Amino acid sequence: MKHLISLQYFKIFLVSCLGFFCLSATTHASEVTISHYFSDEFGKENMGKVFDRFEAVTGFQMKESPVGHEDFKTDILVRGASDSLPDVFSYWAGARVQFVVDSGDLSPIDDMWADSGLDDVVAKAVADSATLYNGHRYLIPMQYHYSGMFYNKKVMADAGVTDMPTDWEGFMALCEKLKGMGIAPIALGSKFRWPAQFWFDYLILNTAGPEVRAAVMDGSAAYDSDEVMAAVGIWMDMVNNGYFVANANADTWTDASDKVANGEAAMTLMGTWITGYWNGNGLTPGEDYDFFPFPTINPDAPVSVVGPIDGLVISANVQNKEGAEAFLSFFVSDVDNQIEWTNAVGAVSANVNVDPSVYNDLIQRVITTVDGASNFAFNYDLATPPPVAEVGLSMFQELMENPDDYGAILSRAQDSAQSAFSE
């Protein structure tokens, strides 16, 4: 009898589980699913504010699944492989979006782009470089970042430096001076590899120019070509001269940022998201820290700036297309939303209707720097296909560890890159 009662309970339990599963699998018509990599407390809080504003205006409900920045790259692949991509997800404009577009996993947004009049909203340079893939619009820019030399103002003042260098000779003299004072001139946190890429990018752009750099990114120029060897040689000389902190491969980008903030190091080549991090830690832009553009090496090379553009895309298996398109349109078009979002994350809006005066003085100078450049380049791991980017990212770590072997390292990287391009 007791056995029978237990069996009855088990049946009820099974049916309940089935019912719960069916209920939880049901998606509401007004719900828009989204996955993004703004998963830390700060990012989630600000993303939540965006959702609140959007829901209040449109009545759609956002259902988010945030994933850590590094894990996101794998997570989105797994979801793509199992046809379970969310309606909307954040992604990095450039080669990564191109890769997903070529795989047929994204919905084009040409109609929404035209209906929302985004030609008059998104800055043309950004629209042309970041949103068009295979002749169609696929992405709206959430914001763009710029990578520059961010420095500790007090450290520089203590070193008697008031004017930041604009050319390479001045920059080398500054590094030598700081080193002589016992301060590590440059912090770099390449534990997760990508922070080192900005050195590779800027050195090639500033010595060989954007065309050679683009050729390296698409595989038509070699990693062990004379131009790349020369650019990397400059970098390795700096490593050998002791201008970088010790154990760069053991630090994350936040470790490197902390070293600059607390005066252990003087400066770091990093994106504008560092301002969001430092501001969140109580530092004041313009007072505690500032930035200067990467110094000129070859005056004949066009002025280039480097940075990523974070975007939002709609998956090909979107369940709520209307809601997804409404969210993308709102995110980039709504001026108040753009001001609040970009100010919070320390970035710049690609919306031409956002008045630059809403930003602090430092970000305004970033905008001036970007506007004055003749070339905006995506950073390395967004400019070359993902399989090749993996080769280069590991190469950067190896270069930092074995600067004297850079010729052999570049040759090996070329072999691996060639193989990856042929996949």
Add this chain to the structure above:
Amino acid sequence: MEKSNWVWRVVFLAAPVAVFSLLVLWPLCSSFFYSFTNWNGFNPNYKFVGFDNYAKIITDRLFLNAIINTFIWMVSAILLPTLLGFGFALLIDSNVPGGKIFKSIFYLPICLSAVVVGQIWTWIYQPDWGLLNTLINFFLNESMNFAWLAKPDTSLGSVIVAWSWQQTGLSMVIYLAGLTSIPEELLEVCEIEGTSTWQKIRMVLVPLLTPATVVVIALSVINSLKGFDILYIMTGGGPFHSSDTLAMHMYNESFKKYLMGYGSAISVVLFLLALVIIRIYFRELKRIDEIYG
């Protein structure tokens, strides 16, 4: 009533069979299938490439590097916890003061997940303020900031130490259980005959603890084959592939380079390797079982 019971038996059996098929058999078959394709993980329009992925394995220097590291990892991950566990078990069994407390302390790490262990040891190895460098600096009066996990020569070894720290407690407890089953009279005879400690260990304890050793090695082999999480947390296979094992290499090729077909081929090789090791293990287990009953 009988029929109803039969139906429920099938229902109960169907659930684990379905779960096993879904989570083990199906992925296993999928891996075999995709290892013959150039699938990138996203694009459904993949092509069959025959044995190209397997041919690539032969020329892939990173695969060879991963094979060597896997060998080092497995040998170390089996030997270190086994030897240390045996040593600690002998010490605690010899009624050293505070033996029971040490037994609990040594066993504690096995209760932690590999992710937690990995994070703890990442902090211990931190070059600027980590415990290891701090202790070295304190005792040797030096200013050392060696980056244990960021140097290619020490990254894998550092993870092996962390792994052994976690696994030693399990081996120790199994050996302690084995030691309780050794007849007191035998040990008393050793005392009377005047055997040295080393002779007692070599001639009496080691042979009589063979069943415990079989269990310890079995668990070590299984756990070391699964040892991906701690490597992922502590080094991610880096710096520049110096701590890549086969599992790590497979993950990087599949999920970072988006070469799912090639990653599947590596996983098939890993599967076959595990199969060979398990086959050898079962053969030895049978032989030992015949000897010790």
